Structure formats: C-alpha cells, structure tokens
Amino acid sequence: RSRALLQTRGEQLTGELLKYVQDFKNSVQSHFETPIFLNPSDFVPGRFDPVKIVLRANLLGLSGVDVEKQLQKANIRVEMADRDTIVFLATLADNAADFEALADALIPIVKSLQGAPRPTQTSLSWSIVPTVAVSMRDAYFADTEYVSAQSAIGRVSADLIAPYPPGVAVVAPGEVLTEAIVSGLSATQKAGVRIAYASDPTLATYRVIK
Numbered sequence: 001r002s003r004a005l006l007q008t009r010g011e012q013l014t015g016e017l018l019k020y021v022q023d024f025k026n027s028v029q030s031h032f033e034t035p036i037f038l039n040p041s042d043f044v045p046g047r048f049d050p051v052k053i054v055l056r057a058n059l060l061g062l063s064g065v066d067v068e069k070q071l072q073k074a075n076i077r078v079e080m081a082d083r084d085t086i087v088f089l090a091t092l093a094d095n096a097a098d099f100e101a102l103a104d105a106l107i108p109i110v111k112s113l114q115g116a117p118r119p120t121q122t123s124l125s126w127s128i129v130p131t132v133a134v135s136m137r138d139a140y141f142a143d144t145e146y147v148s149a150q151s152a153i154g155r156v157s158a159d160l161i162a163p164y165p166p167g168v169a170v171v172a173p174g175e176v177l178t179e180a181i182v183s184g185l186s187a188t189q190k191a192g193v194r195i196a197y198a199s200d201p202t203l204a205t206y207r208v209i210k
Contacts, residue, residue: 061115
C-alpha cells in the first residue's frame with residue numbers, strides 16, 4: 001500500500017510535507033532572532049533529509065532533553081533529543097493541523113526554558129578514540145567482576161555502553177575504560193541522556209574483566 005501510494009501520489013504528498021515542514025520552521029523561527037534550525041542549505045547537496053526537523057537547542061541556551069520532557073507532558077514525542085539538539089520526525093501522515101499543534105506546544109516551552117547561547121558540544125560517542133586491550137570475543141567469555149566507577153578507570157570493559165542519542169557505543173567489550181569515558185558517561189547521564197546496555201544502569205559500578 002505504501003509503495004502504491006508513493007507511486008500514485010508520492011510527488012504531491014512529498015511536496016505538501018516539505019511545505020508543512022518549512023511553514024512550521026518559519027512559524028517557530030519568527031519568535032527568535034537567532035537561526036535555530038538546521039536546513040538543507042547548511043549541508044552539501046543530498047546530505048540532509050529535508051523532513052528531519054533539527055532544532056539547535058544550544059543556540060537558545062537550553063537542553064533538548066528538558067524540552068523533550070515538557071513535550072512528553074503534552075503527549076508529543078520527538079525522534080531524539082540530547083543537550084544540544086532536538087530532532088522531530090515528520091511523516092506523510094502528518095497534516096497542517098499536526099504541525100500547528102506542535103508549534104503551539106513547542107514555542108512556549110522553549111521560551112520558558114531559554115537561556116544564554118552556548119557552543120555546540122561534540123557528543124561523547126564521537127570524541128572518544130577507543131583503546132582495544134583484548135578482542136571482543138575474549139572479553140565476552142572472560143571472567144568478570146563489578147568495581148566502582150573510580151576503580152574502573154584503566155580496567156577493561158566487559159560491557160558495550162552507549163548513550164541514546166546518538167546510540168553509538170562509547171566503549172565496547174575488550175576496550176579500556178579511561179577517565180574520559182567514565183567521567184564523560186557520568187556527565188552525559190546527569191544531563192538526562194539515557195545510557196544503554198550497561199550492566200549497572202546507574203553507572204555507580206562497571207562490569208570489567210578480571
């Protein structure tokens with residue numbers, strides 16, 4: 001059905017969706033002086049999905065995670081949020097009224113949380129260069145133990161640990177838990193970002209190989 005719909009009305013529906021997205025951006029942007037959305041023109045041709053609505057929370061001095069929590073109270077879900085960004089995923093099922101409702105909910109939330117602009121912070125997932133101590137297979141089958149976060153520094157992780165978003169591992173089994181990783185994961189969690197796959201989701205302890 002989806003394929004048939006796209007084949008018969010795809011161009012019309014896609015065109016309408018792109019207009020809804022642009023109208024939404026214009027509506028929200030009109031309340032703020034600083035450009036707060038990423039646009040296709042910010043990237044080389046073909047490298048940005050025009051129906052991905054990416055709001056740069058850091059330029060408004062707020063946390064995308066805090067905005068997400070407030071939107072959830074209004075029964076609005078976003079695709080992802082971290083401290084610096086909020087991503088809204090538009091679909092062909094969305095109409096003008098849906099975008100208007102989102103704008104009506106989003107604008108007062110953002111205004112209430114707005115603060116001093118800050119630079120973009122590189123996600124921990126992109127800033128860490130892994131140090132492999134043993135193979136992932138060896139780490140998987142090794143004897144393990146739990147140690148405190150501080151004691152885990154310099155030890156070899158038995159877990160894959162990834163902040164969501166972006167859902168990219170900061171450390172994998174067999175890699176060394178450095179101070180940058182342990183402190184970075186703690187700061188990321190305190191910022192409200194979900195940490196996935198850790199055996200101890202509180203990050204008070206880490207599972208390491210003996």
